Amino acid sequence: MNFGEILLMMFTAILVENFIFSRFYGICPFLGVSSQPDTALGMGLAVTFVITISSAVTWAVYEFLLLPFELDFLKTIAFILVIAALVQFIEMFLRKFIPSLYASLGIYLPLITTNCAVLSSALLNVQNGYGFIESVCFGLAASLGFTLAIVVFAGVRARLRDAKPPKSFEGFPLTLIAAGLLAMAFAGFSGVRF
Amino acid sequence: MADNQKQGGALAIVRITLSLLVICAIVSAVVTAVHGLTYETYQLRLLEQKQAAISALFDGAAVSCEALPTEGDEVKELYRVCVGETVVGYCANVSSAGFGGDIDMMVAVSPDGVLRGVQIVSMSETPGLGSRVSRAEYLAGYAGMTLFGSHAQEDLVLGEDIDAISGATISSRAVLSGVNAALRVLRQYVTVEVE
Amino acid sequence: MKQFIKQLKNGLIDQNPVLVQLLGMCPTLATTTSVDNALGMGLAATAVLICSNVMISLLRKLIPSQVRIAAYIVIISGFVTAVELLMRAYFYPLYQSLGLFIPLIVVNCIILARAEAFASKNRVLPSAVDGLSMGLGFTLALVLVATVRELLGMGTLMGVRILPEALSMTFFILPCGAFVTLGFVIAAVQKLRSHRAKKAADDHDGEVDA
Numbered sequence: 216m217n218f219g220e221i222l223l224m225m226f227t228a229i230l231v232e233n234f235i236f237s238r239f240y241g242i243c244p245f246l247g248v249s250s251q252p253d254t255a256l257g258m259g260l261a262v263t264f265v266i267t268i269s270s271a272v273t274w275a276v277y278e279f280l281l282l283p284f285e286l287d288f289l290k291t292i293a294f295i296l297v298i299a300a301l302v303q304f305i306e307m308f309l310r311k312f313i314p315s316l317y318a319s320l321g322i323y324l325p326l327i328t329t330n331c332a333v334l335s336s337a338l339l340n341v342q343n344g345y346g347f348i349e350s351v352c353f354g355l356a357a358s359l360g361f362t363l364a365i366v367v368f369a370g371v372r373a374r375l376r377d378a379k380p381p382k383s384f385e386g387f388p389l390t391l392i393a394a395g396l397l398a399m400a401f402a403g404f405s406g407v408r409f
Numbered sequence: 410m411a412d413n414q415k416q417g418g419a420l421a422i423v424r425i426t427l428s429l430l431v432i433c434a435i436v437s438a439v440v441t442a443v444h445g446l447t448y449e450t451y452q453l454r455l456l457e458q459k460q461a462a463i464s465a466l467f468d469g470a471a472v473s474c475e476a477l478p479t480e481g482d483e484v485k486e487l488y489r490v491c492v493g494e495t496v497v498g499y500c501a502n503v504s505s506a507g508f509g510g511d512i513d514m515m516v517a518v519s520p521d522g523v524l525r526g527v528q529i530v531s532m533s534e535t536p537g538l539g540s541r542v543s544r545a546e547y548l549a550g551y552a553g554m555t556l557f558g559s560h561a562q563e564d565l566v567l568g569e570d571i572d573a574i575s576g577a578t579i580s581s582r583a584v585l586s587g588v589n590a591a592l593r594v595l596r597q598y599v600t601v602e603v604e
Numbered sequence: 605m606k607q608f609i610k611q612l613k614n615g616l617i618d619q620n621p622v623l624v625q626l627l628g629m630c631p632t633l634a635t636t637t638s639v640d641n642a643l644g645m646g647l648a649a650t651a652v653l654i655c656s657n658v659m660i661s662l663l664r665k666l667i668p669s670q671v672r673i674a675a676y677i678v679i680i681s682g683f684v685t686a687v688e689l690l691m692r693a694y695f696y697p698l699y700q701s702l703g704l705f706i707p708l709i710v711v712n713c714i715i716l717a718r719a720e721a722f723a724s725k726n727r728v729l730p731s732a733v734d735g736l737s738m739g740l741g742f743t744l745a746l747v748l749v750a751t752v753r754e755l756l757g758m759g760t761l762m763g764v765r766i767l768p769e770a771l772s773m774t775f776f777i778l779p780c781g782a783f784v785t786l787g788f789v790i791a792a793v794q795k796l797r798s799h800r801a802k803k804a805a806d807d808h809d810g811e812v813d814a
Binding site: 237242243291292329331342394401 | 633634673677681684685688689780782783784788792795798
Binding site for chain 3: 421424425428429432433436437439440443444447448450451454458509510531532533535536537538576
């Protein structure tokens with residue numbers, strides 16, 4: 216892929232096929248951690264960090280370990296192991312060498328292992344047949360799209376705090392409907408292409 | 410004292426690693442076994458679907474296919490389709506990236522350069538939305554186009570030659586790009602035969 | 605036996621993983637565009653849940669505590685891959701329809717939550733029943749949402765046309781419709797639960813007075 220195509224792919228991954236509002240990957244943390252804009256940003260950046268690195272590592276594992284031995288069917292197991300180990304290493308590394316970053320991101324890191332977005336970005340890289348650079352760029356873009364979605368949604372939820380919905384709509388239902396309206400906004404990007 | 414603790418620590422790590430490795434080994438063995446058991450059935454299913462698609466493209470006639478060599482990586486398989494001794498057309502199996510995954514399709518042309526039709530072999534598009542591209546009414550829009558004249562060297566264009574399904578732009582585009590890839594290869598065979 | 609019926613009721617209604625515990629949202633939103641898909645996904649997840657609960661319960665005394673999450677993930681992903689391969693061979697159209705969400709069963713919060721909360725602390729048979737009950741509860745929630753989405757969005761139910769196509773609202777098939785439908789379903793569930801709780805409190809008051 217040339218540079219222009221990669222940029223287009225990234226634009227598509229952030230807006231047109233947004234991980235949350237178009238593909239539904241990463242909903243659990245999206246609904247759970249988006250109550251405050253700062254925590255939302257923290258989670259988004261942590262996810263971006265993990266997905267970008269895991270895109271690189273899972274690509275290498277697929278290319279040099281699974282493909283040559285025709286073990287494609289083991290990719291789910293291999294990828295989730297890689298991701299779990301990666302999250303563990305990143306946590307230890309940050310705690311030891313960049314304590315300030317660990318203090319702000321640390322609580323979210325263990326949750327990221329079970330974030331659908333991480334595993335699905337790795338699987339999508341394989342499905343789309345991306346090379347190394349494309350995989351990393353796609354991972355970066357997809358996670359930036361996730362961050363965008365979660366931060367925007369946190370802003371929406373902050374406004375919702377003063378709302379007085381019917382009793383049975385309090386809490387999750389209201390959040391979901393707000394997310395639906397936001398999804399409608401993002402649907403405006405569908406089909407966009409240069 | 411410290412030595413004892415260190416030994417305990419090292420032993421614990423060994424025990425942990427060993428138990429993880431054992432679990433990984435058992436799980437991998439089970440999965441590999443299931444894979445071995447199901448692989449042939451899976452390949453058979455794929456073959457059945459392709460045969461069904463080719464058959465549908467040639468009005469259900471009992472056809473025999475002769476595999477032809479393909480270059481490039483868009484067109485996966487190429488066939489010369491015959492009923493008995495007469496050549497009734499050429500068929501290409503292409504795959505293009507859709508919304509939910511690859512869309513696998515069969516594109517057939519007749520020897521005189523007319524697009525016979527397009528059949529979706531397999532896809533993972535959203536039911537009710539992207540999946541509408543597999544409907545006969547939509548795919549019929551591809552049938553009947555001639556590969557000569559204005560389409561001699563150019564690809565088909567969305568909006569001009571075929572419409573997209575509203576709400577399923579990505580899926581429609583994927584089908585179109587697959588068809589174009591197939592036609593680029595099939596054109597050679599049709600021209601050669603006509604001459 | 606009574607215990608198992610209680611467990612089943614728990615998973616299906618009282619502690620329904622999606623509608624009450626609010627877990628497993630990703631597949632609930634993504635695979636409910638048609639009832640067939642929802643049923644397939646629910647049953648596949650149930651199969652994985654039962655198998656992983658049983659295996660984790662069997663091995664619960666042997667898995668070291670420090671790496672238990674990693675061990676659970678390995679076991680769960682093994683069963684998910686097995687289910688994926690079996691679906692690919694014997695249920696190919698469903699496998700196609702569900703796409704990436706089959707391997708994503710691995711990170712379905714419900715399975716890991718039940719492994720940690722129940723299977724690691726209980727014997728095999730109760731764990732199996734727990735897997736069955738939570739899985740069926742998950743399936744029930746999925747089918748509920750899918751029924752609304754397919755009926756209003758396409759006018760069909762499991763492929764059978766019920767409403768004329770002219771009346772179908774594509775909104776429900778789109779992602780926005782997924783969020784909104786689930787929101788309304790959970791609101792309905794919350795209303796039902798508060799109604800039942802209020803009724804129970806009223807009955808209790810009635811008894812005390814008498």
